Amino acid sequence: DLATGTADVLLSGFKHNQFMRSGVGIDLSEEMLQVGRRKIDEAELSNKAFLIRADALALPIADNSFDATTVAFGIRNVMDVDNALIEMRRVLKVGGKSFILEFALPTNPLMRRMFLIYLRNFIPLIGGFLSGNKTAYRYLNETVETFPSDKKFAALMEKAGFTNVKIHSLTFGVAMIYEGTK
Numbered sequence: 001d002l003a004t005g006t007a008d009v010l011l012s013g014f015k016h017n018q019f020m021r022s023g024v025g026i027d028l029s030e031e032m033l034q035v036g037r038r039k040i041d042e043a044e045l046s047n048k049a050f051l052i053r054a055d056a057l058a059l060p061i062a063d064n065s066f067d068a069t070t071v072a073f074g075i076r077n078v079m080d081v082d083n084a085l086i087e088m089r090r091v092l093k094v095g096g097k098s099f100i101l102e103f104a105l106p107t108n109p110l111m112r113r114m115f116l117i118y119l120r121n122f123i124p125l126i127g128g129f130l131s132g133n134k135t136a137y138r139y140l141n142e143t144v145e146t147f148p149s150d151k152k153f154a155a156l157m158e159k160a161g162f163t164n165v166k167i168h169s170l171t172f173g174v175a176m177i178y179e180g181t182k
Contacts, residue, residue, distance in 0.1 A: 001025045002056045002088065003074025007036030010049055013070070024066075025051045026059065056084045061091045068092070072101040076147040085160035092182040098162065099179055104149035106173030115174055119144060153178055 001010045004025030013020050027033055033051045040049045054060050056071075056078050069088045078084040088098050106112045119141040128134025148156060153176070154165045162180030169176055 002059075002069065002071045002084070003027055003077065004036060004051065005029070005032045005074075007033075007039055007049065007051060009070055009072045010036075010051075011039060011043055011045070014043070014045055014049065022048045023050070024061070025049070026054045026056065027051070028053065028055060056087060059087045059091055063090055064093045065091050066093065067096050069096070069098045070100070071098075073103065075100050075102055076143045081156060082160060085157055085162070089161050089180075089182050094182055096182050097179060098157070098182075099177060100153075100157075101175060101177050102147070102149070102153070103144040104147075104169075104173055104176045105145065107150065108173065111172045111174075116141075116145075149176060 001007070001013070001023065004010055004027045007025045010023050010025040013023055025033070025036060027036075030053050033053055036051050037046075040046050040051070043049075052060065056074075057080055069092060071088075075081060075084065085098075092098065106115055123140060124134050124137040127137035127140075131137075147153075150167060150173075154167055157165045157178060157180045162182065164179075164181045166179040167176055168179065
């Protein structure tokens with residue numbers, strides 16, 4: 001799980017997939033990983049779930065190591081998305097799959113307009129009030145609005161060598177799951 005943060009997606013994998021034997025979470029933030037390690041210990045998974053501080057652009061993992069790779073709301077923050085996708089594919093076994101969950105702009109004009117109002121106005125207001133950092137929530141809307149989504153992101157996955165790329169729209173197109181096979 002790339003951009004694993006506090007390991008929530010990794011832990012969810014163990015909770016919801018009875019076939020998951022082990023997993024690795026990778027993130028640049030040691031502070032986030034420390035929180036994740038505590039959660040892993042509390043879940044009694046420290047012999048199955050491992051966290052590594054590393055860059056998604058240079059994974060310290062051997063080729064053909066994993067059955068699946070995941071990223072949840074983190075790929076748009078990677079400095080070089082093309083190379084991150086290449087790295088994700090490199091560490092997959094042949095037939096392995098990548099699943100990328102990311103925000104997107106809805107294609108329906110009405111939903112898009114409503115989402116942009118919410119994203120540009122309400123999220124910074126509420127997030128800024130709760131955290132005291134309104135700027136962080138402005139960054140969210142800027143990255144969501146400029147990140148390639150839908151067919152454009154699927155094309156990036158294909159360019160990186162993924163096949164059978166599928167797009168699963170969630171919440172009226174506000175988020176997408178991109179799935180690709182090595």
